Amino acid sequence: MPSIEQIIAQKVEDSADDIVKTLSDLVSFPSIVKSDPTTAGPGERDCQHYLKGRLEKLDFETDLWDPDGPALYEKYKGRPGANKGRTFEGRPNLGGVLKGRGGGRSIMLTGHIDVVPPGAAEHWKSDPFTPVVDNGFVRGRGTVDMKGGVACMLMAVEILKTLDISLAGDIVFTTVVDEEIGGMGSLAMVDRGFKADAGIMTEPTANRIAPLCHGILWGRIIIDGVGGHAELTPNAWYSSGPVDAVQLTRQMLDGIDILNRRWMFDPRKNHPLMDLPNQIIVTQLTVGEHPSSMAGRGEIIIDAQYLPHEKDEFGLGGAVKREIEEHVANICQADPYLRQHPARVEWILDADCAEIPADSPFVKVFQEATEASSLSPALSGFGAHSDIGLPTSLGNTPTVNFGPGDPAQSHQPNEQVSIRDLIDCTKAIAIAIAKWCA
Template sequence: MDDNAAQASRIAAAVDAARDRVVSTLTDLIAFQTISRPDPAPPGPGTEPCQRYLRARLAALGFETELWEPDPAPLLEKYRGRPGTVEARRFEGRPNLGGRKPGQGGGRSLLLTGHIDVVPTGPIEHWRSEPFSPVVQDGAIYGRGAVDMKGGVAAMLMACEILHELDVPLRGDIVFSTVCDEEICSMGALAHADRGYTADAGIMTEPTANRIAPICFGILWGRIILDGIGGHAELTPRNWDAGGPVDAIDLCRQMLNGIDLINRRWMFDPRKRHPLMEGPVNILATQIRAGEHPSSTAGRAEIVIDVKYLPAERDALGRGSLVAAEVDAFISQICQADPYLRAHPARVEWFLDADCTEVPSDHPFVSCFQGAVSASGLSPQLTGFSSHSDIGIPTDIGGTPTVNFGPGDPSQAHQPNEHVMIADLVSCTRALALAIADWCR
């Protein structure tokens, strides 16, 4: 057995022996309430304590660390129109954490990055246990953030700890970053890239079922506004052009049928597909608001849509404005089919554009990482990340080609009774440790 194989075997054995510590690290992280909301004030009460917990663990390993609350104003000024810039975000009580462990010199650096914020729990009665009181049961860890994405953050941290304890020689730096606000926008990640937390390659530990995903979708959020004419719901209506009502809920039905048609078109459009993605981009209606009174026809309705797009569809600034314009045109066509909507067309208010990116499958780091994943007993086959993640910020703004790779079934994200299998968590830790040792040697 050569020296590299012997070292890989030693690392793998150390990770397996640290199984209980990997579990306890994740349960510690879940217990911090780090919820992000559209209105960021007040912050989740556990946000800053969680970052301080991680900082203390990193400092014990020789990382140079800092905590800081991003200042949105200069970021907006510098990057206006680019990914990660959102008006009216605040970071009081929600610091970012950055760390760097210098290597011996002359080696390639690696960024390990993730977010610590989580989505709200939803109705508590849908949970079998308290969301922020983690439960270890039947080979799994339950709690809000177990999959999205404190499991990945725990694996990042434990991979660094195990390499430190084994005194594995690394010539390249390890850069460690945990951000806030990913669940609302990407300004936390933008602040990290702007502050200089970059490397020769990067891994974002979003849940991918331990598959390397060098591509993610971009996401547009918009509100389709439909103005009807309110009236008495129980009376026989006159036609709208004779002063009668127009039910905005009926207009919603027409709009949703039109969206179904767009999705069927996109299903067979080669521009809307990518070989690493399971399906094409699509438009999802995620919220509907309509109606003013139980006995009145709705005078106004709003459909919130979530629109996916591919890296090949980005505009010159790396955003989805071309796709937004395409959707605007489709909705205009839908309105042309109805006399009332021709006269009173729907309009779209776009309020979020979360970018996407792609790292080439033949990039040297992808090949290196595939070797580490194979050595961990996992599949090296590449996949796509079928929602948005922050990899576009370090890749396209920070200059750090970054892939997604993390433990857990992505479909568990944002669900009640969210959980990650312990075996997946340990396998991820093993793969990360081997990738660091190989890339940074």
């Protein structure tokens, strides 16, 4: 007689077309997160209403609400996920609870439905929001980050219901907005009271269990030179200018390279589950004002990473901010002009991180589920930021990342996920629910 794991696995294989259809439905909603966080994306509400309908057909008690951004900010100011200026009109969160028979452990399945803009249309083989099934893959914006994972967690529950597998523990299902610009949607979800004994966030991990993620700092380094005519001989350099902000910016970039080199060999900046050490990545440069004018100002936008053991007393990256600020100050000391006119750092975002112990009961159960799904039980780090810190630290729901797709496909044109990955992810989640909530 086949085991319950084998029965679930076979049912998932038989449901491959339904998994693909569910993902295709989700991709067709252009739930784009706007750079202006007060503006709703064109498909965020519609996507959540679709999921709400699917949950209610499975007998979930659902809750669809527009979070109160200003009130959340005031309540959690200075804490993870609290970002000023957020409003959520037309950008709802969705939560649902499927009650078990009682006496068992609960699980939360969580993900985000907002996606980044698709970028230039000519970079895509097809319309980003018209899903295409091609050569064993589903292509479209969000297939990897992270509607593929949302489709898998929904289908895992649906398949367990179809098989009439009785669970003692509750299943909590949440999908949030705002993840791509700071994570306040997850903060609102935890504040709403959604929690469980363990959680799975279906960010793309190539179907590897990732019990930790990086914290992320976004910062702006501002360098003030003195503008002047680029083609004429300058007069006294330190008094009236000009002072070339391009040259000063290059010096600052060289200094960032030095810090990155130091971090490569610093044990505090490395983790055995992470492929790379923490880095300061320069993501944007703005220098100069006019083709014939020497640059009077430079701005460097950085994306810096930190690990859970580096968190400050507020659960954020304050200590790493100070480390970077001190390094920028030291770079300025090496230049006569910057010594008198030092660069300054303005912080844009601090997104927290978390780590679940590798020997925790849920991680062990989930590893057994991945093995039963013919996947590797080996643990991995999630190199980007995800929202697992909010349910883990604030909601007391130890949460791991696990989802289908190559994470490097995230935010790229022609983003695509393999159907095989979707099937295997759905298997592992369904089996994990059955084992954990039994």
